[in-house]
Amino acid sequence: MLLRTQKLGIDFGGLKAVDAVDLVIGAGAVTAIIGPNGAGKSTLFNLLNGFHKPTSGRIFFEGDDITGLPSHRIARRGISRTFQTTRLFPTASALENVLIGYRMHTRTNLWDAILRTPRARREEAECRDRAMRVLEFVGIPELAPLPVGSLPQEAQKRVAIALALVSQPKLLLLDEPAAGVNANETAALAELIRYIVSSGTTVCLVEHKMRMVMALADTIIVLNHGQKIAEGPPDQICSDPAVIEAYLGGRRDA
Amino acid sequence: MRVPTTRILWLAALLAALAFPFLTDNLYFLSIVITAFITAIAVYGLNVLVGETGQLSLAHAGFFGIGAYTAGILAVRFDLSFWLALPTAVAVTAFLGFLVGMVALRTRGDYFAIFTLGVGVVITGILDLWEGVTGGTDGLIGVPPPTRIGPLTFESLEAQYYLYLFCLALTILAVRNLSRSLVGRTLLAIRNDEHLAEAIGINVGRTKRLSFTISTSLAGFAGALYAPFLGYLGPSVSGLVMMFNMLLYLMIGGAASLAGPLVGTLLLMAATQGLLAFEEYQLLILGPLLVLSIIFAPTGIAGLVNRIGQRLSDRKTKPGPSAAPSSPSPKNRARPSHAPPHAEAGN
Amino acid sequence: MTLFFQQLVNGIALGSIYGLVALGLTLVYGVLKIPNFAHGALYMVGAYITFVAAVVYGMGYIGAIAVAVIVLAGIGVALERVVFNPLRHAPRLHSMIAALGVLLFLEAGAQLAWGAEFRRLPSPFSGTVVLFGLPVATQRLLVIVAAVAVMIGLSLFLKRTTTGAAIEAMAQDRAGALLVGIDTRKIAMLTFAISAALAAFAAALVAPLNLISPTMGEAVNLKAFVIIILGGMGSIPGAVVGGYLLALVEVLGGTYISSSFSQLIAFAVLVVVLAFRPTGLFTRGV
Numbered sequence: 078m079l080l081r082t083q084k085l086g087i088d089f090g091g092l093k094a095v096d097a098v099d100l101v102i103g104a105g106a107v108t109a110i111i112g113p114n115g116a117g118k119s120t121l122f123n124l125l126n127g128f129h130k131p132t133s134g135r136i137f138f139e140g141d142d143i144t145g146l147p148s149h150r151i152a153r154r155g156i157s158r159t160f161q162t163t164r165l166f167p168t169a170s171a172l173e174n175v176l177i178g179y180r181m182h183t184r185t186n187l188w189d190a191i192l193r194t195p196r197a198r199r200e201e202a203e204c205r206d207r208a209m210r211v212l213e214f215v216g217i218p219e220l221a222p223l224p225v226g227s228l229p230q231e232a233q234k235r236v237a238i239a240l241a242l243v244s245q246p247k248l249l250l251l252d253e254p255a256a257g258v259n260a261n262e263t264a265a266l267a268e269l270i271r272y273i274v275s276s277g278t279t280v281c282l283v284e285h286k287m288r289m290v291m292a293l294a295d296t297i298i299v300l301n302h303g304q305k306i307a308e309g310p311p312d313q314i315c316s317d318p319a320v321i322e323a324y325l326g327g328r329r330d331a
Numbered sequence: 332m333r334v335p336t337t338r339i340l341w342l343a344a345l346l347a348a349l350a351f352p353f354l355t356d357n358l359y360f361l362s363i364v365i366t367a368f369i370t371a372i373a374v375y376g377l378n379v380l381v382g383e384t385g386q387l388s389l390a391h392a393g394f395f396g397i398g399a400y401t402a403g404i405l406a407v408r409f410d411l412s413f414w415l416a417l418p419t420a421v422a423v424t425a426f427l428g429f430l431v432g433m434v435a436l437r438t439r440g441d442y443f444a445i446f447t448l449g450v451g452v453v454i455t456g457i458l459d460l461w462e463g464v465t466g467g468t469d470g471l472i473g474v475p476p477p478t479r480i481g482p483l484t485f486e487s488l489e490a491q492y493y494l495y496l497f498c499l500a501l502t503i504l505a506v507r508n509l510s511r512s513l514v515g516r517t518l519l520a521i522r523n524d525e526h527l528a529e530a531i532g533i534n535v536g537r538t539k540r541l542s543f544t545i546s547t548s549l550a551g552f553a554g555a556l557y558a559p560f561l562g563y564l565g566p567s568v569s570g571l572v573m574m575f576n577m578l579l580y581l582m583i584g585g586a587a588s589l590a591g592p593l594v595g596t597l598l599l600m601a602a603t604q605g606l607l608a609f610e611e612y613q614l615l616i617l618g619p620l621l622v623l624s625i626i627f628a629p630t631g632i633a634g635l636v637n638r639i640g641q642r643l644s645d646r647k648t649k650p651g652p653s654a655a656p657s658s659p660s661p662k663n664r665a666r667p668s669h670a671p672p673h674a675e676a677g678n
Numbered sequence: 679m680t681l682f683f684q685q686l687v688n689g690i691a692l693g694s695i696y697g698l699v700a701l702g703l704t705l706v707y708g709v710l711k712i713p714n715f716a717h718g719a720l721y722m723v724g725a726y727i728t729f730v731a732a733v734v735y736g737m738g739y740i741g742a743i744a745v746a747v748i749v750l751a752g753i754g755v756a757l758e759r760v761v762f763n764p765l766r767h768a769p770r771l772h773s774m775i776a777a778l779g780v781l782l783f784l785e786a787g788a789q790l791a792w793g794a795e796f797r798r799l800p801s802p803f804s805g806t807v808v809l810f811g812l813p814v815a816t817q818r819l820l821v822i823v824a825a826v827a828v829m830i831g832l833s834l835f836l837k838r839t840t841t842g843a844a845i846e847a848m849a850q851d852r853a854g855a856l857l858v859g860i861d862t863r864k865i866a867m868l869t870f871a872i873s874a875a876l877a878a879f880a881a882a883l884v885a886p887l888n889l890i891s892p893t894m895g896e897a898v899n900l901k902a903f904v905i906i907i908l909g910g911m912g913s914i915p916g917a918v919v920g921g922y923l924l925a926l927v928e929v930l931g932g933t934y935i936s937s938s939f940s941q942l943i944a945f946a947v948l949v950v951v952l953a954f955r956p957t958g959l960f961t962r963g964v
């Protein structure tokens with residue numbers, strides 16, 4: 078068990094976007110979070126990585142209580158994430174976008190930087206090196222020198238995943254990694270996610286594309302109106318009446 | 332291919348700067364260039380914060396004033412030598428900058444700009460009202476020129492020119508190293524997207540405070556050089572017009588570029604010398620100039636030159652089949668997206 | 679007691695001016711999300727136009743006010759079209775810097791046109807009236823009555839008319855407003871026109887009481903920002919309440935503590951509020 082929440086909730090001025098959610102993310106597995114639009118999936122991620130402070134409940138990571146820690150501290154503990162909308166630096170190259178992700182493992186300070194000390198040079202080279210290796214890992218080494226804004230959607234998604242991976246997280250949160258890409262590309266991204274898991278990183282993903290979720294997930298957690306309404310292996314979730322009700326009642330595309 | 336070209340340009344600029352006093356014996360020209368050098372140091376400081384970290388501080392001229400007055404007061408009222416007054420002034424400004432940054436940086440975006448506008452107004456107000464120390468509206472008169480150090484004396488304007496040139500060169504070297512380092516990349520990551528920066532483990536608050544302190548230190552450094560050069564100070568050194576001028580030089584030269592602050596400052600200060608007779612009305616032209624440049628050339632002169640250089644080198648490499656077939660041609664490069672900096676944390 | 683009463687009236691009069699200026703600022707912020715640093719300069723130009731119309735062209739005071747309001751509304755529309763509209767997709771930083779450019783342009787323009795020296799508009803209502811047995815300057819009473827009337831008129835306009843409702847809708851959500859068929863272009867221009875007109879009206883009201891100079895807008899500008907931070911950026915009632923509050927504290931603080939202190943109050947409030955609530959006092963979910 079890598080991460081566990083206990084009655085986790087947040088209240089946006091009366092709207093309980095996440096409401097008393099207990100969840101467990103097992104190490105080495107793929108946990109998928111699904112639910113209709115506005116169910117609170119992204120908000121749950123924002124709680125897990127410290128963007129929002131929960132108004133109730135606790136979060137434990139590797140047994141430690143990390144509730145209320147600032148995002149950057151949570152990132153340093155090994156929780157990394159991507160965003161539903163890509164937030165890369167469009168005019169910088171893929172490599173430059175990714176290499177800053179390793180910054181948390183470096184110690185270059187102001188004086189190192191201004192004086193260009195050996196440490197500054199060494200760590201810079203190390204960041205580049207790591208970034209290049211991660212770009213290879215996600216399958217786009219040839220795109221390293223190109224500005225991210227010029228890349229197609231799928232490649233941008235891979236750069237965003239590379240940025241999240243370069244810090245060598247223990248847990249990777251992916252918010253709709255396959256949104257806005259076609260069926261072939263979705264399959265390719267699913268392949269990449271499987272590869273990430275096999276290399277030892279635990280993955281938790283939010284996704285609307287059910288075929289991908291069914292194929293990837295070991296456990297599925299279903300949210301509706303901020304509450305967890307079901308949890309279990311894919312085949313069990315498919316036939317859960319509460320889940321069917323939530324999706325049909327919401328009349329949203331799945 | 333572009334690296335050697337820019338290095339040659341920088342070397343040429345340095346040679347020209349070294350030779351300049353031999354090419355003219357017009358002391359007026361010389362003093363204008365010196366003023367531009369000093370101002371450029373402050374603009375480099377502004378660039379670290381506004382250009383690279385993306386935080387619009389309107390208190391920068393205020394910190395320039397603090398550096399200038401600290402150095403001036405130490406020299407006039409305490410007879411401190413320039414070489415002691417200079418580091419003291421920088422330290423005082425950096426410390427005050429750090430304190431102000433602690434409070435100011437709790438705010439974001441628009442609030443930060445408004446808050447620092449207020450800080451600037453208050454600094455000018457204090458310089459104006461604290462007559463016993465600052466000389467009030469009459470100003471601080473009789474700041475001596477830089478004192479000798481070892482065998483070097485700075486009585487002649489030429490000698491001062493080389494001193495200030497040295498300080499500028501040092502500044503440029505430092506900010507160049509900074510902006511190319513991991514620290515500089517960290518600043519850019521914050522400018523690009525604070526939330527993303529936090530998510531990859533960057534302590535955004537601390538890094539912004541660092542950036543603010545660097546920028547105020549450079550403002551204080553420039554101010555501490557300005558006082559002994561000019562010989563007198565008035566509260567307007569920290570005023571809104573000064574603030575505006577620094578932003579103008581930065582934006583016209585090109586924010587977040589290495590040459591931008593220098594090019595913008597030299598060019599505009601030289602150009603506005605012709606308008607000196609109408610000093611009060613300069614802003615009638617410069618105000619709209621700033622607005623136009625932000626609308627039509629937001630990356631400034633440096634950005635335009637860069638783009639032209641890139642287009643030329645693209646043309647050169649075009650015939651070669653070397654480009655990877657899968658990689659999209661640089662022509663259909665997506666326009667830089669101007670994502671609003673305040674996009675909410677969700678999604 | 680008389681002193682207190684007089685200072686209270688002074689405070690309410692000053693608060694009426696602050697309220698009008700802050701209203702314009704908060705409207706533009708709410709609708710267009712631009713912190714318009716040039717707002718104080720619009721106020722200053724409004725005062726000069728009133729002065730010129732009344733003194734140079736010999737118009738009556740009321741006529742001069744009308745001229746100032748109309749001219750400034752025009753300037754507001756021009757600003758929106760020429761400066762802020764082209765920048766609406768640019769980073770926020772750029773509109774803020776552009777606003778500074780406009781501010782210094784207007785100040786330099788005023789100085790060129792009317793000189794740097796202080797001007798004074800002779801007061802058309804120089805007498806006093808007796809209120810609750812105590813004397814009150816007629817001009818101050820006029821300031822209060824006229825300002826309150828305009829505030830009520832504005833809020834009726836925003837609540838009762840479709841155009842006003844559209845302005846409010848846009849203040850909530852511009853993209854959504856576009857979807858439900860509001861002409862955002864027209865609303866943006868109208869908002870700027872109203873904002874500048876309010877500044878001009880405030881300046882015209884205060885012109886007989888204060889000195890007019892090219893930099894008269896700077897202090898008011900900062901105070902208006904303090905007020906809308908206090909009241910919530912974009913909030914209309916917040917601007918009015920904040921305006922009266924700041925003015926009363928300033929006037930009473932100036933009387934009973936020290937007069938140089940009163941100029942620092944606004945800033946002290948700004949520091950304290952933002953130090954404890956970096957997103958302002960009354961912000962709806964960030």
Ligand SMILES: Nc1ncnc2c1ncn2[C@@H]1O[C@H](COP(=O)(O)OP(=O)(O)OP(=O)(O)O)[C@@H](O)[C@H]1O
Pocket residue numbers: 089092094112113114115116117118119120121161675676677678963964
């Ligand atoms: N910062 C915030 N302030 C107020 N309300 C918010 C905030 N963030 C999210 N919400 C609200 O919380 C609810 C859940 O939003 P969330 O983005 O988590 O949904 P989601 O499950 O990710 O939906 P989608 O599938 O569309 O991405 C929504 O009603 C949203 O409006």
Ligand SMILES: [Mg+2]
Pocket residue numbers: 118119120161678
């Ligand atoms: Mg979502």
